[in-house]
Amino acid sequence: MELDSDVKPRPATEADLRVTIKQANLKATATTSSSKPRKDKIVCRHWIQGKCRYADDKCKFLHSWTIGDDVSLMSTLQGHKKSVTGIVLPPGSDKLYTGSTDGTVRVWDCVSGKCVRVINLGGEVGCVINEGHWVFVGVPNAVKALNTQKPSCEMTTLGLRGPARVGQVYAMVVGNDILFAGTHSGSILSWRFNPVTNSFEPAAASLKGHTLGVASLAVGGGATSTKRHTLLYSGSFDGSIRVWSLESLQCVQTLAEHTSVVTSLICSDRCLFSCALDQTLKIWAPAAATDQSENKDMLEVKYTHSEEYGLLALSGMHDSEGKPVLWCSCNDNILRLYDLPSFCERGRVFAKQEIRVIQAAGPHGLVFTGDGTGAVRVWKWGPA
Incomplete structure (x- = not known):
């Protein structure tokens, strides 16, 4: 798994991924006809599951993990026994960290592709993120931290403020140097790093408001802010998205357009992308206000993209020409690539089971x- 490539597209930054809402609406009518693959480009589902009776050149369907010219499979890392729930490659590191509901974090060498360490955590891993040289892992009733500059050290358990039993930690994000963790209880926990004690300390009381568990988190900037990461967004099993001020840690808006679990959130400066098991992807942007002193940061739905299946995960990045592309995983075991702002489909990635992590x-x-x-x-992401 060499970390070498002639093509070097980069992940989208918040500002880079900004979508022109007006253009998306104008081109929405073309989505239906252009989003379906041609009949001569249908992948054999039996082959995906390893059960096709025909050779590659004999089957009338494609034997391929992808459709499109931009994505090609380089390697498969086998070791986890259950669903993968987190993947991170810390900046400057030659080690890849993956977490799974099998209760382990695996550390992979990026040159050889070999697993060099297995960390047993004693409970399902709900999510994995990194910030700098720290890797954070969400497990039942706890967040564990690993300093990748000291890879042989054991994981540190972050202390909780308040009730110790909050259930599984499903989502985490860092904003304004605060680590936030969304839990099964519906509360959002937070910690701040103390360089004096070299430890993480609870930053505030739990953020509460969701009636069911928190499934997704993201940070972004307000509509009138010149600074990034002024807002925290939380998506819940209750179908709502809450917007929190990172300054006051108070909820400033509740978005209630989704009707099922909000599985993924990504920000693009003034816009928020959300997807849910209700088979929709929504783009939110600041509402038009007649009085500029009021509602200037309030979000409303500007565009809704519908799928035939529930949506699980989103990721935004640029292609080799600098054009924004949205990667969108659905629970039909297919990951779709969409050009923005047109939402025209440009490729597909297939899997044996649902893809819940895109990194x-x-x-x-x-x-x-x-x-x-x-x-x-x-x-490999880039033209063949």
């Missing part, structure tokens, strides 16, 4: 995905 890997033109079988796949 771009810096300037190397690599994208990692993790599916329900425990497989971690490494893709």
Whole structure:
């Protein structure tokens, strides 16, 4: 799994991924006709499951993990026994970290593709993120932290403020130097790093408001702010999205357009992308206000993209020409690539089971995905 590539597209930054809402609406009518693959480009589902009776040149369907010219499979990392729930490649590191509901974090060497360490956590891993040289892992009733500059050290358990039993930690994000963790209880926990004690300390009381668990988190900027990461967004099993001020840690708006679990959130400066099991992807942007002193940061739905299946994960990045592309995983075991702002489909990635994790890997033109079988796949992202 060499981290080398001639093509070096980069992951989208918040400002880079900004979508022109007006253009998206104008081109929405073309989505239906252009989003379906031609009949001569249908992948054999029996082959995907390893059960096709025909040779590659005898089957009337394609034997391929992808459709399109932009994505090619480089390697498959096998080891996890259950669904992959997190993948991170810390900046400057030659180690890939993956977490799974099998209760382990695996550390992979990026040159050899070999697993060099297995960390047993004693409970399902709900999510994995990194910030700087720290890797954070969400498990039942706890968040564990690993300093990748000291890889042989054991994981540190972050202390909780308040009730110790909050259930599984499903989502985490860092904003304004605060680590936030969304839990099964519906509360959002937070910690701040103390360089004096070299430890993480609870930053505030739990953020509460969701009636069911928190499934997704993201940070972004307000409509009138010149600074990024002024807002925290939380998506819940209750179908709502809450918007929190990172300054006051108070909820400033509740978005209630989704009707099922909000599975993924990504920000693009003034816009928020959300997807849910209700088979929709929504783009939110600041509402038009007649009085500029009021509602200037309030979001409303500007565009809705519908799928035939529930949506699981989103990731935004640029192609080799600098054009924004949205990667969107659905629970039909297919990951779709969409050009923005047109939402015209440009490719597909297939899996044996649902892809719940999509992670771009810096300037190397690599994208990692993790599916329900425990497989971690490494893709080259760029023209063949």
